[in-house]
Amino acid sequence: MQTCAYIAASITALAARFASADLGSVGQDCAGVSLWNPGHWVWFLRGNCYDKEQNLVCSLMYLDECFAEVNGQLQPQEGGKGLRNCDQCTIDNFAMSCHCRGDNGDMVPTTINLNDTMSVEDNGWVACFNTTTQQC
Numbered sequence: 001m002q003t004c005a006y007i008a009a010s011i012t013a014l015a016a017r018f019a020s021a022d023l024g025s026v027g028q029d030c031a032g033v034s035l036w037n038p039g040h041w042v043w044f045l046r047g048n049c050y051d052k053e054q055n056l057v058c059s060l061m062y063l064d065e066c067f068a069e070v071n072g073q074l075q076p077q078e079g080g081k082g083l084r085n086c087d088q089c090t091i092d093n094f095a096m097s098c099h100c101r102g103d104n105g106d107m108v109p110t111t112i113n114l115n116d117t118m119s120v121e122d123n124g125w126v127a128c129f130n131t132t133t134q135q136c
């Protein structure tokens with residue numbers, strides 16, 4: 001019985017060690033994310049995320065690096081340049097909603113879960129695919 005408990009504790013510790021070496025998602029590793037819109041059709045994600053020493057680090061990701069726009073709908077794609085067709089973007093609970101230009105020219109609503117696309121590197125910087133970002 002004691003041996004079992006010891007082994008179980010060791011396995012849990014090992015799993016935690018591997019998990020901390022993995023990239024986390026923004027939902028798990030960030031105190032918060034927000035949008036920075038310095039110009040028309042220009043969208044950055046600003047992350048306040050923990051590095052592996054649990055310090056909060058501010059970083060910026062140019063979202064055209066992470067999403068494509070297909071008939072007004074955002075979808076994850078490395079270097080997709082999608083956000084340059086979008087405006088009125090907002091973030092609620094790590095879901096980003098925008099209005100993006102559909103094929104017929106109308107602006108249509110689209111929402112994408114950032115947890116599934118945006119990760120956090122060991123240094124606390126937000127990343128998508130293999131594209132990293134810059135400190136704020």
Ligand SMILES: *[C@@H]1O[C@H](CO)[C@@H](O)[C@H](O)[C@H]1NC(C)=O
Pocket residue numbers: 026027028093094095113114115
């Ligand atoms: C993102 O992940 C966080 C932490 O797991 C969770 O609280 C939140 O509901 C998630 N957001 C979405 C849109 O799934």
Ligand SMILES: *[C@@H]1O[C@H](CO)[C@@H](O)[C@H](O)[C@H]1NC(C)=O
Pocket residue numbers: 129130
């Ligand atoms: C990141 O780059 C590595 C090495 O080039 C590649 O094997 C991997 O598939 C890439 N990951 C993503 C999510 O693009």
